[in-house]
Amino acid sequence: MNSKKKIVMAEDNSTLSLLLKFRLEKEGYQLFIAEDGKKAIELIEQEHPELILTDIMMPYISGLEVISHVRNKLNLKIPIIVFSAAGQEEMVLKAFNLGANDFMGKPFSPNELIIRVKRMLS
Template sequence: MNTNEKKVMIIENDDMAIEILKFILKKEGYRISVAKDGMNALERIPVILPDLVITTIIIPLKSGLEIINHIKKNFPNIRVIALSSLGEEENTVEEAFELGVDDFIAKPFNPNELLLRIKRLL
């Protein structure tokens, strides 16, 4: 499948992480959209219908876990990768998987590893 047709939504409020993600994804030809808070993300997902969502767990207004839950209930074909800082609770990782997250990557992440995981999911 042609990556040019693949849409990736980044849900992240850390500008540095957004820039890194945009850089590596654009280089691969993905179409990128960014939401900096959970409410904005939930409003835009039905409009954009991304193939993949990369969401951080700790995000303003709605948590990454709430976003994962919403996507998996309403848009089961959208793949989701959760990003989380190493200091966050282990049970958050478990909860993300229980909600149906497709993959989980600790921050700071290795861009090449993230790209491989994205390609595997798409």
């Protein structure tokens, strides 16, 4: 794998972001972190990632709006994995209806995320 696959991650929890950035980069991915949905959309449009990881609840623009923008405005088929705190079934269903490919409830295992990322990008 000479060119690293790009991932944009939208997550407003900086501790979680740094942990996941460390783990994903160790696996050979190039990670771009957005602390809110607005920045996520900018990074997606600039970097053309192969995968998007997004939290649902974020400042300015929610993860649901990010999914909608990617699917409807940019017309991209990039795989999207959504994170959300447990007990938000309605949000999760909305995310899938908007075009999310996978969902992980928080808290989740970084090892499980790595497996899901590899599966999406293989």
